[in-house]
Amino acid sequence: MLWSVLPRSVREKTRPVAARDYWSSGLRKRIAVNAFNALLVERHVKSANGDRAAAARHTLEMLLEALGEKNSLIVFPEGTRGEGLQVGPFKSGIYYLWRERPDVQFVPVYLSNLNRILPKGEFLPVPVISRVTFGPPLRPEPNESKESFLTKAHDALCGLKDI
Amino acid sequence: MKFKSDQQMLWILGAVVAGLVVASALGYVLARRAESEERKAAIDNLNARIRAWWIMIGIFTISFVIGPAGSMLLFAFISLLALREYVSLITSTRADHRTLVWSFFVFNPLQYWFWYQGWYGLAIILIPVYAFLFIPIRLALAGDVGGFLDRAARIQWGLMVCVYCISYAPALLTLQIPGYSGQDAKLLLFLVIVVQLSDVFQYVWGKLLGKRKIAPAISPHKTWGGFVGGVATAVALGTGLWWMTPFSPLQALGMSFAIALMGFAGGLTMSAIKRDRGVKDFGHTIEGHGGILDRMDSICFSAPLFFHLTRWLFISPHPNWWP
Numbered sequence: 001m002l003w004s005v006l007p008r009s010v011r012e013k014t015r016p017v018a019a020r021d022y023w024s025s026g027l028r029k030r031i032a033v034n035a036f037n038a039l040l041v042e043r044h045v046k047s048a049n050g051d052r053a054a055a056a057r058h059t060l061e062m063l064l065e066a067l068g069e070k071n072s073l074i075v076f077p078e079g080t081r082g083e084g085l086q087v088g089p090f091k092s093g094i095y096y097l098w099r100e101r102p103d104v105q106f107v108p109v110y111l112s113n114l115n116r117i118l119p120k121g122e123f124l125p126v127p128v129i130s131r132v133t134f135g136p137p138l139r140p141e142p143n144e145s146k147e148s149f150l151t152k153a154h155d156a157l158c159g160l161k162d163i
Numbered sequence: 164m165k166f167k168s169d170q171q172m173l174w175i176l177g178a179v180v181a182g183l184v185v186a187s188a189l190g191y192v193l194a195r196r197a198e199s200e201e202r203k204a205a206i207d208n209l210n211a212r213i214r215a216w217w218i219m220i221g222i223f224t225i226s227f228v229i230g231p232a233g234s235m236l237l238f239a240f241i242s243l244l245a246l247r248e249y250v251s252l253i254t255s256t257r258a259d260h261r262t263l264v265w266s267f268f269v270f271n272p273l274q275y276w277f278w279y280q281g282w283y284g285l286a287i288i289l290i291p292v293y294a295f296l297f298i299p300i301r302l303a304l305a306g307d308v309g310g311f312l313d314r315a316a317r318i319q320w321g322l323m324v325c326v327y328c329i330s331y332a333p334a335l336l337t338l339q340i341p342g343y344s345g346q347d348a349k350l351l352l353f354l355v356i357v358v359q360l361s362d363v364f365q366y367v368w369g370k371l372l373g374k375r376k377i378a379p380a381i382s383p384h385k386t387w388g389g390f391v392g393g394v395a396t397a398v399a400l401g402t403g404l405w406w407m408t409p410f411s412p413l414q415a416l417g418m419s420f421a422i423a424l425m426g427f428a429g430g431l432t433m434s435a436i437k438r439d440r441g442v443k444d445f446g447h448t449i450e451g452h453g454g455i456l457d458r459m460d461s462i463c464f465s466a467p468l469f470f471h472l473t474r475w476l477f478i479s480p481h482p483n484w485w486p
Contacts, residue, residue, distance in 0.1 A: 116255055119257045126263045129247060
C-alpha cells in the first residue's frame with residue numbers, strides 16, 4: 001500500500017520490515033521477499049536461553065545493516081495490526097533505531113481504512129478507498145528519552161489522522 | 164440481442180457530441196475570463212459537469228458498440244465503484260467484513276448476471292429479498308451485536324442503491340418491446356439524456372432564478388426555481404425526443420416527467436447521506452465527494468421507475484379495465 005505510492009526510484013531503495021512468523025510460509029514468503037524485498041525480523045523474541053536482549057540486539061543490527069547509507073525502511077511501530085479503531089501503542093524498536101542513527105529522518109505515515117480493507121485474520125479484501133498521509137519528519141531533541149520519543153512519534157502519527 | 168446500426172442513434176449521438184463541444188468551448192472561455200474566486204469555483208464546477216457528460220457519452224458509445232454483454236460489464240463495474248465510494252463513506256466494523264465481501268463479489272456480479280440472462284423474476288428480487296435476508300444473517304453469524312440494525316441497514320441500502328438500482332439502466336436492454344427489437348440502446352440513451360438534462364437545467368435555472376431553497380439543511384444548491392425550470396426543460400426536451408423511443412409524444416412527456424422527478428429525488432436523498440456523514444466523520448469527506456455516486460445518484464432513482472413503467476406499457480399483460 002504505502003509502497004505503491006512511492007516513486008519507482010525511491011521504491012527500489014525502500015524495504016518494508018515485516019514479522020518473520022507471519023510472512024515466512026510458502027506463498028506469503030515469496031510475495032514478501034520477491035515483490036516487496038521485505039526484511040523479515042523476529043517478532044516474538046524468545047531464544048532458547050531466554051536471552052531477549054541479545055536477540056533484540058541482533059534484530060537491530062539487521063535493520064541497521066539494511067538501512068546502510070542510502071536505503072529507507074518502512075517500519076510499523078505498532079508491531080501488529082490492532083482492531084484498527086485507534087493507533088496502538090508504539091514498540092520501542094524505532095527509539096533504539098533512532099539512537100543508533102540520529103541522522104536518519106523518521107517520517108510518520110498514516111494509512112487510513114487499512115483495517116477495513118483487510119482486517120486482521122481475513123483473506124479476502126474489500127475495495128474500500130484508502131488514503132496515505134505523509135507528515136513532516138520527526139524532530140527529536142538530541143537526548144530525548146525513550147518515552148518522550150515514542151510519545152512524540154505517536155502524536156505525530158495521530159495528528160495525520162484528521163487532515 | 165444485437166444492436167442494429169441505426170440512423171436515429173447516429174443523429175442523437177452526433178447532436179449530443181455537438182452540444183458537448185459547444186459546452187466545453189464555452190466552459191473554457193468562461194474559465195479564462197473568471198476573475199473572482201467565487202465565480203472561478205462555480206465555473207470549475209460547471210466544467211466538471213461537462214467532463215462528466217463526456218465520460219457518460221463515451222461510456223454509452225462503448226456499450227453501444229460492444230453490445231449488451233459489454234453494457235452489463237460496464238455497469239457492473241460502475242456499481243462496484245459506486246459501492247466502493249459508498250462503503251468508504253459509511254462506518255463499518257470488523258464484524259461487517261465478510262458481509263461486505265459478499266456484497267462486492269457475489270451479489271454485485273450475480274445481479275448483472277441475472278439481467279444478462281434475461282431472468283427478470285430473479286433479477287428483481289435478488290437484492291430486495293435474498294440479499295436483504297442474507298445480510299442480517301451473515302452479520303448475526305459474525306457475532307457482534309453492537310449497532311446491529313444500523314449496520315445491516317447500511318449495507319442493505321448500499322446494495323440497493325449502488326447495485327440494484329443502477330442495474331436497471333442496462334436492464335433496459337433486455338426489454339423485448341414489440342416493434343422495437345435491437346433498438347433498446349436508445350431507451351438507455353433516452354434515460355441518460357433526460358436525467359442529465361434535468362440535472363443540468365436545474366443547475367442552470369437555479370443559478371438564474373433560484374431563490375427559495377427546497378431543503379436548506381440538505382443542499383444549498385437545490386432551489387424551487389431551479390427545480391421547476393429544470394424539470395420543465397427536461398420534460399420539454401424529452402418529449403421532443405419521442406421519435407427515438409417506442410413512446411408516443413404524450414407517453415414520452417409522462418416518462419420524462421417521471422425520470423426528472425425521480426432524478427431530483429435521487430440527488431436530494433444522496434445529498435442527505437453525504438451531509439449526514441460529512442458532519443459525523445470528516446475523515447472520509449474528501450474521498451466521498453465528487454465521485455461516481457455523485458454523478459449516478461439521479462440515475463439510481465429514475466432507472467427502476469423508468470424500466471417498470473416501460474415494461475408496464477409494452478410487456479406486462481394489462482388488466483381488463485385498461486383501455
